[in-house]
Amino acid sequence: MKTPQKATSNNIRKAAKILAAGGLVAFPTETVYGLGANALNAQAVDKIFKAKGRPSDNPLIVHIANQRELKMVARDVPEVARKLMKKFWPGPLTFVLQKTAAVPDNVTAGGKTVAVRMPKNKIALALIKAVGCPVAAPSANLAGKPSPTSAEHVSEDLDGKVDMILDGGKTFHGLESTVIDVTRKKIEILRSGAITAEMLAKVLGYKPKIVTNKTGAKGKVRSPGMKYKHYAPSVPLFLIGISDEKKMVRLLQKELVVLTKKKMRVGVLCVKEHASFYAAAKYPSMKKIVTCGSLKKPKKFAQELYNALRKFSKKNVDLILAENIGKEGIAHAAYDRLSRAATKIL
Ligand code: TXA
Ligand code: MG
Numbered sequence: 001m002k003t004p005q006k007a008t009s010n011n012i013r014k015a016a017k018i019l020a021a022g023g024l025v026a027f028p029t030e031t032v033y034g035l036g037a038n039a040l041n042a043q044a045v046d047k048i049f050k051a052k053g054r055p056s057d058n059p060l061i062v063h064i065a066n067q068r069e070l071k072m073v074a075r076d077v078p079e080v081a082r083k084l085m086k087k088f089w090p091g092p093l094t095f096v097l098q099k100t101a102a103v104p105d106n107v108t109a110g111g112k113t114v115a116v117r118m119p120k121n122k123i124a125l126a127l128i129k130a131v132g133c134p135v136a137a138p139s140a141n142l143a144g145k146p147s148p149t150s151a152e153h154v155s156e157d158l159d160g161k162v163d164m165i166l167d168g169g170k171t172f173h174g175l176e177s178t179v180i181d182v183t184r185k186k187i188e189i190l191r192s193g194a195i196t197a198e199m200l201a202k203v204l205g206y207k208p209k210i211v212t213n214k215t216g217a218k219g220k221v222r223s224p225g226m227k228y229k230h231y232a233p234s235v236p237l238f239l240i241g242i243s244d245e246k247k248m249v250r251l252l253q254k255e256l257v258v259l260t261k262k263k264m265r266v267g268v269l270c271v272k273e274h275a276s277f278y279a280a281a282k283y284p285s286m287k288k289i290v291t292c293g294s295l296k297k298p299k300k301f302a303q304e305l306y307n308a309l310r311k312f313s314k315k316n317v318d319l320i321l322a323e324n325i326g327k328e329g330i331a332h333a334a335y336d337r338l339s340r341a342a343t344k345i346l
Contacts, residue, residue: 003159004151004167007123011166016130018163019044024051026140026154027127028168029119031092031177031193032147032306033154034063034137035162036127039073042104045136049106051161053143058224059109060136061094061177062116065128073114073134075100080204081182087203090120092177093195107136109224117177123168139176140165144232146306146341149174153310174303175333179223180208190223192333194302210332232341233309235267237320239342243327245295249277251346252321259319260285267317269308271295271325288316298331305334309341 005011007028015025022044025036035052037044039062049056062073070077074097081095099114108114116134119125128135139147142157151167158165178193180200189197189210201207211222238255242248252268256278259266265287268278272291280286292308293301312320322338325331339345 004155004165007166007168009126011164012123012126012130015127015164015166019127019131019135020133022047023163024048024161025127026148026151026158026162026165027124027137028121028151028166028171029063029124029137030121030172031119031175032149032171032173033140033151034061034119034124034135035140035154035158036063036135036137038131039063039107039134039136040102040104042106045104045106048136048138051158052138052141054138055143056106057109058138059111059115060107060138061179062103062107062114063124063128063135063137064116064118065125066118069128069134070116070118071100073100073103074098074116078182080187084180084182084187084200084203085118088195088199089118090125091118091195092120092173092193093117094177094179094191096179096181096183096190098183113181113183115179121168121172123166127166146233146309147176149303149306153306156310170303170307172303173299174305174307175330175337178333181211181222188222191225192336194330194333196329196332198329233312233320235312235314235317235320236343237309237322237338237341238344238346239322239338240324241339241345243324248323249274252323253277253283255321255346256283256285259321264318265316267312267320269312269320269322271301271323274323288312293325295325298325298329298334301325302330302334305337 094117140154148154173194178195179191187208266285267288290308292304
């Protein structure tokens with residue numbers, strides 16, 4: 001039962017049984033695939049860390065299907081958080097809340113807060129409902145690799161390490177959920193995603209700050225996951241940081257010339273409409289081009305990004321040069337992930 005299995009109602013029932021018995025199931029959500037275990041069973045949760053090779057100081061997100069489950073894992077939910085839940089749940093918004101005693105320490109990496117979200121994916125919701133308890137699930141990739149946006153990605157990383165992989169096709173957003181901390185006076189974004197600061201501002205009346213610094217007051221890490229190297233393809237990546245279209249293209253072309261002299265095999269990640277600008281005929285160092293969305297379709301860029309990154313490997317290139325598609329809205333989240341995957345920003 002290691003290769004992906006279609007998420008039929010029969011297989012969802014099987015998956016729920018595995019989770020109830022303390023096993024691991026990878027399942028689709030609207031963001032990326034998650035690697036699930038019963039969130040109230042510390043031993044089951046421990047298996048997640050082992051399978052992913054995840055450091056134990058990086059807490060997990062608890063996935064719920066209803067208010068009853070929210071009560072099981074979180075307490076003192078602020079009024080403003082409830083307002084946001086009403087607007088954005090089910091959906092790609094994760095809340096950092098005060099945890100209840102029922103949540104095992106390994107879920108929260110020993111902390112007093114717990115991250116919770118209600119996913120907007122029929123398979124994920126049906127699975128959580130069938131188990132009847134909250135499901136802890138980080139992205140279903142090996143630690144350090146890009147998050148999986150298809151069941152094939154999960155199986156590439158975790159085949160043989162999980163009890164079941166439910167296949168629900170490609171995920172809708174392609175980037176992980178927005179994480180917000182609602183335990184303080186002013187809400188802050190710890191990780192950007194499809195629910196943008198602008199969307200949150202409409203409910204809050206102020207634009208929440210995006211916490212970009214890795215540590216807060218007294219050197220305390222606010223979002224533990226952010227201190228790790230993430231989303232990285234298997235070869236070094238240089239991100240072109242300029243967003244002005246012409247300047248970005250020129251800089252990437254210039255880099256291709258430099259790398260030709262160094263006899264490097266270069267991979268290019270760019271929007272569809274730019275592919276011809278980096279043709280191998282003109283730039284002999286260019287060995288593989290992968291196109292991703294277009295400047296006019298930032299949502300598509302976000303959706304395809306991780307799949308695009310997985311197409312490069314040591315076998316075909318020594319280095320990747322990647323375009324960016326701007327820094328506003330969903331493009332902000334894509335830029336954030338690319339810059340974390342990058343060895344260098346040019
Ligand atoms: O879209 C998603 O959020 C996906 C799907 C599967 O739901 N899950 C996901 O989980 O991306 P993961 O474990 O890869 O990322 C969880 C992030 C990490 O950056 C972690 O540090 C942060 O959430 N986090 C979890 N609990 C936290 C807490 N109590 N306080 C602050 N950050 C927390
Ligand atoms: Mg992850």
